[in-house]
Each structure stands twice: as structure tokens, then as C-alpha cells.
Amino acid sequence: MTDMIEVAGVSKAFGGVQANRDVSLRVPPGKITGLIGPNGSGKTTLFNSIVGYHPIDEGSIRFEGREISRLRVPQIARLGLLRTFQQTRIYSKMDCVQNMLISVPHREAGWRTMFTPFQPELVEKAEHLLEFVGLYAKRRLISGDLSFGQQKLLEFAMALMNEPKVLLLDEPTAGINPTLINGLIDRLKRANEEFGITLFVIEHNMRVIMNLAENIYCLAHGELLAEGPPGEIQNDQRVIDAYLGAH
Ligand SMILES: Nc1ncnc2c1ncn2[C@@H]1O[C@H](COP(=O)(O)OP(=O)(O)OP(=O)(O)O)[C@@H](O)[C@H]1O
Ligand SMILES: [Mg+2]
Incomplete structure (x- = not known):
């Protein structure tokens, strides 16, 4: 089946800061995919690139097989690809x-x-x-x-x-009271299962993302460090050294 989102070789720099370097990943339909990584590793930048908030320097971004990297936010939103913000x-x-x-x-x-x-x-x-x-x-x-x-x-x-086909969520549980987090996880899962919305979720809360996502990508210094199901990512020495060790 065609991936909902396919990012291939995407790079994005802000002046001297290389926020994303040669990032490739896939968000399959109907699933919940995770994106983790230390502060400043380029997660939000990648979301901004996918939804057309800024042009990318290199690479390709496809939505349901269609190249969207030159489209702007409203055009991409109309195709059914939306995001939420780290700051509401x-x-x-x-x-x-x-x-x-x-x-x-x-x-x-x-x-x-x-x-x-x-x-x-x-x-x-x-x-x-x-x-x-x-x-x-x-x-x-x-x-x-x-x-x-x-x-x-x-x-x-x-x-x-x-009624998006795909929703990108930038740290949905940040700042949410721990007792309310389980309710939010439940709603995200229901939006995925009952409404059929494909989710791509940035999260710093490891319990949340390990519970939610079927497949997780980890960025470090703007580059893709690792990819895999939660159990594998949690035990990946590169991920532990770059990110989880600090948690
Ligand atoms: N508009 C911008 N102008 C200049 N630099 C930027 C801009 N947006 C992001 N950056 C830089 O790009 C790098 C990646 O930032 P980004 O916000 O993507 O990280 P992040 O992984 O989302 O971090 P966090 O977990 O703290 O939200 C950082 O060094 C940041 O300062
Ligand atoms: Mg961010």
C-alpha cells in the first residue's frame, strides 16, 4: 500500500544551523508512527517541512504518492494533511x-x-x-x-x-497533568482506530510514545539515528546514548 507520507533525503538549514540532514522516513496508512530525539534535533523542523510551512533545501516529500514539497500550507491542508503545534x-x-x-x-x-x-x-x-x-x-x-x-x-x-487523513501532533502531552495523559492516549488511539486517521507523533514522554506508536524514528543532530518498533528502539544503544540515557 502507498505510504501516507514518504520523506526522502530531506535537508533543511537555517543559516548555519543544519536542522535536518538527509532524512528519510515513511508513515504508513492507518498506523501511529512516532518521532523522538533530543531538544533541537530537528523534529519540529521536519513537521514544518512536511506541512509546507517552509521550503526544503533538498529531497522529496510525498503525500499518498504525490510530491508536495513545493506546495504551501493551505494546499497541503486541503489534501488532508494537518498538524498541531508545540505551542497551542x-x-x-x-x-x-x-x-x-x-x-x-x-x-x-x-x-x-x-x-x-x-x-x-x-x-x-x-x-x-x-x-x-x-x-x-x-x-x-x-x-x-x-x-x-x-x-x-x-x-x-x-x-x-x-477530518484529516493524516494528523501530525507535536508533543501532544507536553504540559498535560500526568493523570490526564492516559485519557489523552486513549483519545489519540480512538481517533486512529475509529476515525481512521493516520497519526505521526512527536513525543518526549517515552511511556506515551512506546504505548502509542507501532514504529518509531529517532533523530539526533538533524539526522536519522534509528528506526524500529518500540521494544527495539528502547534497547537501541545509539538511542540510549543520544537520548534515552538522559531521561
Ligand atoms: N525558524 C528557525 N530559524 C532558525 N533556526 C531554527 C528555526 N527553526 C528551528 N531552528 C533550529 O533548528 C534546530 C532544530 O530545531 P527544532 O525546533 O526542529 O528541534 P526539535 O527537535 O523540535 O526540538 P524540541 O524537542 O526542543 O522541540 C535547532 O537548532 C533550532 O534552533
Ligand atoms: Mg520541537
Whole structure:
């Protein structure tokens, strides 16, 4: 089966900093794939390259077999490839439902949604997804008043609103209370299994990523260091030396 994402020989530098060097990896359909590595190893840069946030210097990025490395964010989003951010990006003066509604333009609706925000079927869908992430009771609360963890859940729900084929999650559990993390893992798995969304997840929390991902890639200094299923990655001496040893 064609991979959802195929990154081949991708390099990206910022001035003198080589953030990614000759990175190749695959995200197969219907699975959860992990991306780990020390701070500054180039994980977020790779996500930014995949979603068209900046041009790459070298290499190829394919989405369902189609070259996308020259497309920009909105074009790639329309194909069904979305990401969430390490720092949440919500509209803090709007309530949760409003945030959900204005997140739709990524896909088919266009900016007209912004001006006709009361389409009942969209409101219903928004409320259903807010319930899915456990925010139904807070749906009319100004989102800036939500806790950081709740804002991350809202951002996840906003991405689901667009029915992505593939969702890139940049540290979904960072800053989330340990007691809520299991609930989040459960929701990510359900989004994968019930909604059929392929997930590509950056995580520093090893318990989370070992539990979630079927296959994990590890970056170090911008280069791919290792790849394998959780059990193998955990015992890979290169990964232990470069990353896990410090945890
Ligand atoms: N827009 C930018 N301009 C200049 N340098 C950048 C830019 N974005 C990233 N970098 C640099 O590229 C390198 C990789 O950064 P990146 O954010 O991809 O790392 P990361 O693996 O996501 O780290 P973390 O785990 O801390 O989030 C770092 O040295 C960083 O300073
Ligand atoms: Mg990062």
C-alpha cells in the first residue's frame, strides 16, 4: 500500500544551523508512527517541512504518492494533511465552539464559515468532537480561560473538525497533568482506530510514545539515528546514548 507520507533525503538549514540532514522516513496508512530525539534535533523542523510551512533545501516529500514539497500550507491542508503545534494556537478570546468553527476553512468550507458561524450541522459536529475530547461542559467558555492541557485538547479537536487523513501532533502531552495523559492516549488511539486517521507523533514522554506508536524514528543532530518498533528502539544503544540515557 502507498505510504501516507514518504520523506526522502530531506535537508533543511537555517543559516548555519543544519536542522535536518538527509532524512528519510515513511508513515504508513492507518498506523501511529512516532518521532523522538533530543531538544533541537530537528523534529519540529521536519513537521514544518512536511506541512509546507517552509521550503526544503533538498529531497522529496510525498503525500499518498504525490510530491508536495513545493506546495504551501493551505494546499497541503486541503489534501488532508494537518498538524498541531508545540505551542497551542487557539483564538483565546473566542469560546471553544467558535474556535472549532473557524478551524474548518482548512478543508472544503472556505472562509465563508467565518461569516456564517451558525450552520447547525457544523455546530453539532463541533459539540460532538468537544465531547469526544472531554470539553463538552466547557464548550461556551472563552478558550483563553481553559487550562493549558484543556487548550491542547481543544487544538486536537479543532484539527479533527477538518477530518484529516493524516494528523501530525507535536508533543501532544507536553504540559498535560500526568493523570490526564492516559485519557489523552486513549483519545489519540480512538481517533486512529475509529476515525481512521493516520497519526505521526512527536513525543518526549517515552511511556506515551512506546504505548502509542507501532514504529518509531529517532533523530539526533538533524539526522536519522534509528528506526524500529518500540521494544527495539528502547534497547537501541545509539538511542540510549543520544537520548534515552538522559531521561
Ligand atoms: N525558524 C528557525 N530559524 C532558525 N533556526 C531554527 C528555526 N527553526 C528551528 N531552528 C533550529 O533548528 C534546530 C532544530 O530545531 P527544532 O525546533 O526542529 O528541534 P526539535 O527537535 O523540535 O526540538 P524540541 O524537542 O526542543 O522541540 C535547532 O537548532 C533550532 O534552533
Ligand atoms: Mg520541537
